[in-house]
Amino acid sequence: MIIGNGLIANAFRNFDKKDIVFFASGVSNSLETDEKQFLREENLIRKTIFENPNQLFVYFSTCSIYDSSKNASAYVNHKLAMEHIIATEAENYLIVRISNAVGKGGNKNTLINFLVNSIRGNKVIKTHIEASRNLIDVEDVVEIVLELIENQRFNQIVNVAYLSNYSILQIIQIIETFLQQKAELELLKAGQSYSIDIPDVQNYFRKNNLQDKENYLSGILKKYYQNFLS
Template sequence: MIIGNGLIANLFKENDREDVVFFASGVSNSLETAKTAFLREENLIKKTIEEHPEKVFIYFSTCSIYDSSKNDSPYVNHKLRMERWVEELCPRYLILRVSNAVGKGGNPNLLMNYLVNSVLQEREITIHSMAKRNLIDAEDIKNITLALIDKAQFNRIINLAYLENFSTAEILDVLEEYFDKKAKTQFMKSGQSYLITIPEVENYFTENHLIDKKEYVLRMLKKYY
């Protein structure tokens, strides 16, 4: 059972299961402030759990929780509150905190979509020199999630992120090479970086030979752009 129609939800269309709820609907914009948007997700979570208490509830949360610059943001506080709801109401659940997903389609404001479009359309990109973000291939999100379900790794919170963070400059270097196009940039000495630990999923990347940062970005570009 799939709840949602965005990038994450669409990953599981061919792997839908009657005994699992893939809950990937709700607030996805980290800049959201409207209480109605948060309430909509909260009500949908409660309703889905009440109607399907026998199913494993997979909730896709966010690694933005670890970003100290967003500690007081309505979005992060909402996601933490939803995580608590899932923990309290679900007999069997899995909370997956996802970093910056890269896949086919999705919101144009997603990091990789924004950077690719800016390079191709020759729009100026402001680079916060101290900022780093974590990119993860949407296909890897799907593969890891299904593996966790098969292993019955329930009633826990797990980070779904790549082995290392990327600076915007690192990502743009690969984009420029791939598209053979120079990015228009201006640098600001600012930005945040935060550590994401992935002990439960680290082996996935090593076993699948996905340990080279540059090659990982190139792989995603070839698949989706």
């Protein structure tokens, strides 16, 4: 069973299983403050767990929990509260904290969508030069989660992210090379960076020869943004 219609939910469509709930219908906007949106997710989580007591409950949370600039936000507090509910009420669960997943479509305001559209539209990008982000191909998220399930890594929280972060400037430079177009930047001495510990998944990238950061992001762009070159 797949709950949700966004990037993560759609990535799991071909892997739907009767004995597993993939819950990807949560609040995704890290700036969200509307209590009604938080309550909607909470009610749906409780209802889904109650109605599917014998199924593995896979919940997609966020690595923003480790971001010191957001760890007091309503969004992060909500995600932590949902994790607690799942750990308390679900008989078998897997909580997956994901970094910035990149794939086909998705919210136009996600980082890569925003940067690609801004560069192509010759818009000035206010660039926080001290910021970094962890980017991961949504198809790698799927493969990693399926491996965790196969290995019965249940009743725990696992960080699913790439081996290391990219600086915002590095991301922009790789996109510039891909689009063959220079970005219009306003450089600001600002931004946050935080590390993500991934002991449970780092071997996935090594065994699939995905350690080269620049090649990894370039490959993601070629996979999902090739139509932007036409």
